[in-house]
Amino acid sequence: MLYILDQRLRAQNIPGDKARKDEWTEVDRKRVLNDIISTMFNRKFMEELFKPQELYSKKALRTVYERLAHASIMKLNQASMDKLYDLMTMAFKYQVLLCPRPKDVLLVTFNHLDTIKGFIQDSPTILQQVDETFRQLTEIYGGLSAGEFQLIRQTLLIFFQDLHIRVSMFLKDKVQNNNGRFVLPVSGPVPWGTEVPGLIRMFNNKGEEVKRIEFKHGGNYVPAPKEGSFELYGDRVLKLGTNMYSVNRPVETHMSGSSKNLASRTQESIAPNPLAKEELNFLARLMGGMEIKKPSGPEPGFRLNLFTTDEEEEQAALTRPEELSYEVINIQATQDQQRSEELARIMGEFEIMEQPRLSTSKGDDLLAMMDEL
């Protein structure tokens, strides 16, 4: 998310002295990134994230990210937020899928953290928060076995299953096919700990090698150069998870409606979720952990457009395929009074810069607030 926002804000940068009141400057960009990063790495929020828990539903995760993206003066229209989320999920799916060995998901995470530290090098307090997160990741995940990492990786892959949104940058770089599937190369270095395929060794009863045969594997692999570092600072070796915008490139997605998989998606939104209450509680605590900075005085909300023009953004909103529409969490406010009150309290702590609504009851208020998320 930060890579995309950073790139998009840079693309819309106007030099400070030339900028009009409603145009982005370098100072604004840094501020937005600082605000979002410090909200994300806030201690209470991280504490909630690190508690052992089930993976969130797609709706819940989308809700959290929408909240995070609005942690600063930056505002996104629905179409831009949709596009941002599409890009984020496809990029992350790519990174998890292409991980050479399961433990590399941790290296990917460290690559993300390294780049994030680059965004906020001028802010020692936030740097400290990120380093603390690093330490926690190492403590909790550093000692897991290969089998446990495989389970984590497969759980993540299941979450991203059947998502085939075509991203023009991936299509251009030939890492994604026209049908939305990622290219899995059969060449390059093997994962650390794996041998290059093609050799058969045979042993006798004493364990001595007695014969050696080669066979044609079909791929074109080379040995792994070295293992990536899991230290606070170090050469990660792996490129997955680094900033994909090394050059300025336009940020586009193509909406590829995967009609074949329509059935499975409809299934998800219709079937009542028996864990809904549990999840709502997690969400409430997570949101409660987010400390959104409130601006000191009246400030205009700057709008960021993920598309090239306003017209394009409007058009995207109108033509978004039904099966790709994201739903955000809707609470049945009337059903559980206590839960609603808890959420209302937390939501009340967030600054919401909308016009006051006409409401008939507290429940309606809450529902309306969640709908607006």
Add this chain to the structure above:
Amino acid sequence: MYESNGYTMVYWHALDSGDASPGTFITGVLVLAIGTWSGRVLVFDIPAKGPNIVLSEELAGHQTPITDIATEPAQGQDCVADMVTADDSGLLCVWRSGPEFTLLTRIPGFGVPCPSVQLWQGIIAAGYGNGQVHLYEAATGNLHVQINAHARAICALDLAPEVGKLLSAGEDTFVHIWKLSRSPESGYIEVEHCHGECVSDTQLCGARFCDSSGSSFAVTGYDLAEIRRFSSV
């Protein structure tokens, strides 16, 4: 457990909460073994007739989740293994059946899971998370063949018992077919590579021979809504 037509449930067994997991299981002739997340292997006796299924033993041998179980009908000789269990740490336990199961030998792991294991004529074939296939002598637990077969984790192994063909599928998009045999002089296990197939851009999840002569096989993969079937012409 259901009748083979899928209509009638004949038995159910609740796992302890500590055991809940997708266990892997293979039906033997009269015995059903189910591996659990805790590492325990539950053994059920299945009568020839009727639904009187009974939990007869719990085998202790593994400390990490069971990934696969392979069985072979007893060959009536001494020290012949009937069952191999594999787990997330790569450990293999070799068992002989009887009134109770006896642990014959343990083959330690080496830091990667063993997602799939097969047993054929006293040969244990094990596929590992680092892409290697190992062939062990079941009676002794000795490693006789080590194949650098895949560039990513192996997801499935299957056997065509009629001809001694082994199929390995990996997350590297490849399927390989191997011919198992024994050297006529030494009796040691040998292997020959028969065929390799690349299923483009598909991280394979499962693979099976479609017939016991190994002339066709089918695969499934991540994000793949189809089952792809390959036949030799």
